[in-house]
Amino acid sequence: MTIKLIKNRVSIFVIFFTLIPVIGMAETGKAPDAKAAKRGAVTFEKYCVACHGKKGIGGIAPPPFLRGPGYITPPTLNGSGHTWHHTDKDLLKTILEGSPRPNTMPSWKGTLTVNQAKDVRDYVKSLWPERSLKCQGPDHMVCK
Ligand code: HEC
Numbered sequence: 001m002t003i004k005l006i007k008n009r010v011s012i013f014v015i016f017f018t019l020i021p022v023i024g025m026a027e028t029g030k031a032p033d034a035k036a037a038k039r040g041a042v043t044f045e046k047y048c049v050a051c052h053g054k055k056g057i058g059g060i061a062p063p064p065f066l067r068g069p070g071y072i073t074p075p076t077l078n079g080s081g082h083t084w085h086h087t088d089k090d091l092l093k094t095i096l097e098g099s100p101r102p103n104t105m106p107s108w109k110g111t112l113t114v115n116q117a118k119d120v121r122d123y124v125k126s127l128w129p130e131r132s133l134k135c136q137g138p139d140h141m142v143c144k
Contacts, residue, residue: 027088028137032122040123043116052077056127068103077124084132085140091121
């Protein structure tokens with residue numbers, strides 16, 4: 001009886017943790033939707049370009065005397081950086097919740113709706129070369 005119960009719990013645990021990445025990465029590696037990317041470009045110009053630069057080239061930083069402790073130069077978001085190593089789900093989380101590191105990327109929850117955040121993510125993905133798209137996510141190390 002107890003062994004059966006433990007077995008059941010183990011199965012539920014295994015199913016739960018194998019399904020989570022599958023559900024989470026449903027869109028990862030897919031080409032961005034052109035219309036969504038177009039809408040996202042407008043949002044990007046308004047809220048993101050100040051730090052991430054035109055077309056996500058990155059590196060827009062205030063002068064050193066204005067940088068607080070733990071400051072990180074905003075990374076490039078186009079295919080030349082490592083943004084494409086993240087899944088779609090992780091990118092959405094970063095956009096909505098910001099970086100866990102203080103004094104870096106703010107949370108955009110409240111400013112952007114979830115759909116606007118998805119659109120801006122599609123815009124970011126539209127800046128990547130084909131290979132980055134194809135190899136997006138945790139497979140980037142083994143993908144050819
Ligand atoms: C005030 C400057 C600033 C603004 C504005 C800003 N970001 Fe960021 N962003 C950062 C910094 C700094 C990081 C790096 C955070 C870290 O590594 O902890 C970052 C990280 C990211 C990442 C993760 C990149 C990676 O390769 O891991 C994404 C995606 C991102 N930003 C998207 C956006 C989007 C979309 C917007 C506009 C809605 C935006 N950012 C606005 C400063 C900014």
